Amino acid sequence: MFFCDLTNREPVTSLRIARQPQILDSEGFELRKLLSRVYLIFIFILLYAPIAVLIVLSFNNSRTRAKWGGFTMKWYVSMFQDEVVMAALFNTLLVAVLSALIATVLGLMASVSLLAMKRKARNVILSMLNIPMLNAEIVTGISLMLIFIAVGQFLSRWGYMIEFGFGTVLIGHITFNIPYTVLSIMPKLRQINISTYEAALDLGASRWLAFRKIILPDIMPGVLSGFMLAFTLSLDDFVITHFTKGPGFDTLSTKIYTEVRKGIKPEMYALSTLLFVSVLVLLLIFGRGNRKKSMTGLVRI
Amino acid sequence: MSNKLIDLQHITKAFDGNVVLDDLNLYIRENEFLTLLGPSGCGKTTTLRILGGFETPDKGRVIFDGADITDLAPNKRQLNTVFQKYALFAHMSIAENIAFGLKIRKKSPEYIRDKIRYALKLVNLEGFEDRMPDSLSGGQQQRIAIARAIVNEPKVLLLDEPLGALDLKLRQDMQYELIRLKNELGITFIYVTHDQEEALTMSDTIVVMNQGYIQQIGTPEDIYNEPQNAFVADFIGDSNIVNGTMIQDRLVEIFGVRYACVDTGFGTNKPVDVVIRPEDLELVAVPEDAQKGSPEYESARSRIVQINPGYFEGTVSHIIFKGMHYEMEVQAHGFEWLVLSTRMFQVGTRVLMSVDPFNIQIMHKPESEDEKAVSMDENL
Ligand SMILES: Nc1ncnc2c1ncn2[C@@H]1O[C@H](COP(=O)(O)OP(=O)(O)OP(=O)(O)O)[C@@H](O)[C@H]1O
Ligand SMILES: [Mg+2]
Numbered sequence: 001m002f003f004c005d006l007t008n009r010e011p012v013t014s015l016r017i018a019r020q021p022q023i024l025d026s027e028g029f030e031l032r033k034l035l036s037r038v039y040l041i042f043i044f045i046l047l048y049a050p051i052a053v054l055i056v057l058s059f060n061n062s063r064t065r066a067k068w069g070g071f072t073m074k075w076y077v078s079m080f081q082d083e084v085v086m087a088a089l090f091n092t093l094l095v096a097v098l099s100a101l102i103a104t105v106l107g108l109m110a111s112v113s114l115l116a117m118k119r120k121a122r123n124v125i126l127s128m129l130n131i132p133m134l135n136a137e138i139v140t141g142i143s144l145m146l147i148f149i150a151v152g153q154f155l156s157r158w159g160y161m162i163e164f165g166f167g168t169v170l171i172g173h174i175t176f177n178i179p180y181t182v183l184s185i186m187p188k189l190r191q192i193n194i195s196t197y198e199a200a201l202d203l204g205a206s207r208w209l210a211f212r213k214i215i216l217p218d219i220m221p222g223v224l225s226g227f228m229l230a231f232t233l234s235l236d237d238f239v240i241t242h243f244t245k246g247p248g249f250d251t252l253s254t255k256i257y258t259e260v261r262k263g264i265k266p267e268m269y270a271l272s273t274l275l276f277v278s279v280l281v282l283l284l285i286f287g288r289g290n291r292k293k294s295m296t297g298l299v300r301i
Numbered sequence: 302m303s304n305k306l307i308d309l310q311h312i313t314k315a316f317d318g319n320v321v322l323d324d325l326n327l328y329i330r331e332n333e334f335l336t337l338l339g340p341s342g343c344g345k346t347t348t349l350r351i352l353g354g355f356e357t358p359d360k361g362r363v364i365f366d367g368a369d370i371t372d373l374a375p376n377k378r379q380l381n382t383v384f385q386k387y388a389l390f391a392h393m394s395i396a397e398n399i400a401f402g403l404k405i406r407k408k409s410p411e412y413i414r415d416k417i418r419y420a421l422k423l424v425n426l427e428g429f430e431d432r433m434p435d436s437l438s439g440g441q442q443q444r445i446a447i448a449r450a451i452v453n454e455p456k457v458l459l460l461d462e463p464l465g466a467l468d469l470k471l472r473q474d475m476q477y478e479l480i481r482l483k484n485e486l487g488i489t490f491i492y493v494t495h496d497q498e499e500a501l502t503m504s505d506t507i508v509v510m511n512q513g514y515i516q517q518i519g520t521p522e523d524i525y526n527e528p529q530n531a532f533v534a535d536f537i538g539d540s541n542i543v544n545g546t547m548i549q550d551r552l553v554e555i556f557g558v559r560y561a562c563v564d565t566g567f568g569t570n571k572p573v574d575v576v577i578r579p580e581d582l583e584l585v586a587v588p589e590d591a592q593k594g595s596p597e598y599e600s601a602r603s604r605i606v607q608i609n610p611g612y613f614e615g616t617v618s619h620i621i622f623k624g625m626h627y628e629m630e631v632q633a634h635g636f637e638w639l640v641l642s643t644r645m646f647q648v649g650t651r652v653l654m655s656v657d658p659f660n661i662q663i664m665h666k667p668e669s670e671d672e673k674a675v676s677m678d679e680n681l
Pocket of ligand 1: 316317321339340341342343344345346347348495
C-alpha cells in the first residue's frame with residue numbers, strides 16, 4: 001500500500017528534529033534542511049506519480065492514454081450507470097462493513113481472553129498473530145481457497161456444499177482482519193486499570209455491565225481504530241478476494257482487474273481513483289484518531 | 302460491638318504454589334474499626350480481596366452475618382471497597398461516579414441527587430458534582446472514592462491503604478476525617494495499612510500480619526505495650542529487642558546482668574526475647590572519672606537501683622533532637638540501645654541505665670525459620 005507514507009510524515013519530521021542539536025554550524029544546518037526537503041519531495045513524487053497519472057487519466061476526455069483530450073466527468077457518470085460496477089461497489093462495501101464488524105467483535109473477545117491468560121501463553125499467541133500479517137497475501141489467499149475446497153469436499157458427503165462467493169470472501173476477509181483488530185485493541189486493554197472494573201463490580205454491577213460501562217468506553221479508541229483499519233484493509237484487498245470469490249462475484253478491486261485485462265476502459269481509471277480517494281479519506285480520519293500512537297506500522301506495505 | 306459480623310475461618314490462599322495466607326482465622330465485630338497491619342506482601346490486600354469477593358480462598362469459609370458468602374459474587378455482597386489506587390471512573394463526572402452504585406440499584410433520581418449531595422458534604426467536597434476525576438488532587442480523589450462507596454450504605458467498608466499515596470499532613474487530616482466518618486455512619490471499617498502509627502491512631506482492633514500469618518490481634522494499647530513476639534515489637538515502633546535468659550519467675554538476665562521483671566510462667570533458665578521500649582529506659586549520668594565506690598558514683602547508683610536492682614553502664618554515642626524529645630543511642634555491652642528522653646545527655650556522657658520491671662516485656666523465642674519451613678512443607 002503506497003499511500004501509507006502519507007500518515008507516516010510524523011516520524012520523518014521527528015527524526016529531523018532529533019538530529020538538530022548535533023548540528024552546530026547553522027549554515028550547514030540550513031543546507032541539510034534544504035537537502036532533506038528536496039529528498040522528501042523526490043520520494044513523494046516517486047510514490048505518488050503513478051496515482052497522479054491515474055487520477056489525471058480518469059478525467060481525460062480521450063480514450064487513449066497517449067493524449068489529453070480535455071477535462072471530462074463522463075467516465076464517472078458512466079461508471080455510476082454501469083450496473084455491474086455498482087453491484088461490485090455494493091459487494092465491496094457489504095464485505096468491508098461486515099468483515100470489519102465481525103472481526104472487531106471477535107478481536108475484542110480474543111483480546112479480553114488474551115489479557116486473562118498467563119503471560120507466556122499470551123506472548124506465544126500474540127506472536128502467532130503476527131505471522132498472518134507478515135505472510136505473503138497470496139499464500140493466505142491460496143490457503144483459504146484450499147481450505148474452502150477441502151471443507152467443501154468433506155461436507156459434500158452429507159450433501160452440503162460450499163459455494164465460492166460472498167460467504168467465502170467474507171470469511172476470508174474476517175480471517176485476515178482479526179489480527180489487526182486484536183493488535184489495535186490489545187494495547188488499550190492493557191492500559192486499563194483493572195481495579196476500576198473491580199470497583200464497578202464492587203458497586204453492584206454485573207460483569208457484563210461493568211465491561212460495557214467501564215472497560216468499553218476506555219478502549220473505544222482502540223476498538224474504533226481496529227474497525228477502521230479492518231474496513232480499510234477489506235476495502236482495498238485484491239489478492240485474498242481473488243482467490244476466494246469464485247466466478248460471478250466481484251468486488252471493486254477484482255472488477256477493475258478483470259476489466260483492465262480485457263482492454264482499456266477509462267471507467268476503470270475513475271473507479272480506481274474513487275477507491276484510492278475513499279481509502280485515503282479513511283486513512284486520514286483514522287490517522288487523526290491515532291495521531292499520538294501511530295498505527296501506520298500495522299498497515300501492510 | 303459484640304456481634305460477630307464477619308468470620309474468616311481457616312482461610313488459605315496460594316498463588317502459583319506460593320502460600321500467601323495460611324490458615325487465617327479472624328472475626329470482625331459489628332461497628333468495629335479493624336486494621337490489618339503488616340509489611341508489604343504479607344497478604345493484607347489478599348485478605349481484603351477475599352472479603353470483597355475478588356479472590357476465592359483455596360480453603361476455608363467466609364461467613365457474613367451468619368451466611369456463607371465464600372462463593373458469592375462481589376456485586377452481591379453487602380460491602381464496599383475503597384481501592385488502593387482510588388479506581389475512579391475517569392470518563393465519568395464526580396456525580397456520575399458517586400451515582401454508579403445507586404443507578405444499578407434503580408434508585409429514583411431525587412434519591413440519587415440527595416445522596417450525592419449528602420456524600421459530598423460528608424467528605425467535605427460540596428459542589429464538586431460536575432468535576433472530572435483527573436481534575437482533582439490525590440486527596441480529593443480518595444475522598445470521592447470513599448463517597449462513592451458509602452452512598453450504597455454498606456454494612457462494611459473495606460479500605461485498602463486509602464491514604465498511602467498522600468503526603469504526611471494530608472494523611473493526618475484524612476485520618477481524623479475517616480474516624481469522624483466512621484462515627485457518623487456507624488458502620489464497620491476494615492482498614493489495611495502498613496503504617497503502624499496510622500493503625501495505632503485509628504483502630505479499635507489491630508491485626509498484625511506477617512508472611513500470611515496473624516502475629517497478634519489486640520487493641521492498639523495491647524499491641525503496643527504487650528507485643529507477643531519480637532516481630533510485633535519490632536514492627537510497632539522502634540524497640541530494643543535483645544536476647545535474654547529467664548532465670549526464674551520475675552527475674553531475667555540480659556548480657557550477664559539480672560533484672561527484676563513482672564513476667565512469670567516462662568520456666569527456669571529459658572532463652573527468651575526481651576523487648577524494652579526506648580521511652581522506658583531511664584538514664585542517670587555519672588562523672589567521667591568517678592570510681593566505683595566514690596560518692597558521686599554511689600549517689601547515681603542509688604538512684605538507678607530504685608528503679609530496678611539490675612542496671613548497666615554505658616556511653617551516649619549519638620543524639621538527635623526530635624522536637625518533643627531527644628533520641629539517643631547508648632552503647633553498652635556491645636549493643637546500641639535506643640533511648641527516648643526529654644532530658645539531654647551530651648555525646649560521650651557516661652550513664653547508668655535501667656528500666657522499671659513493669660516495662661520489661663518478655664517473649665517466647667519464635668520457632669526458627671527452618672522449623673517453620675518444615676511445618677509448611679508438611680502442609681502442602
Ligand atoms: N494475583 C496474584 N498472582 C500472584 N501473586 C499474587 C497475586 N496477588 C498477590 N500475590 C502475592 O501475594 C503476596 C501478598 O500480596 P498482597 O497484595 O496481599 O500483599 P499486601 O500485604 O497487600 O502488600 P502491600 O502492602 O504491598 O500492598 C505477595 O507476595 C504478592 O506477590
Ligand atoms: Mg496491598
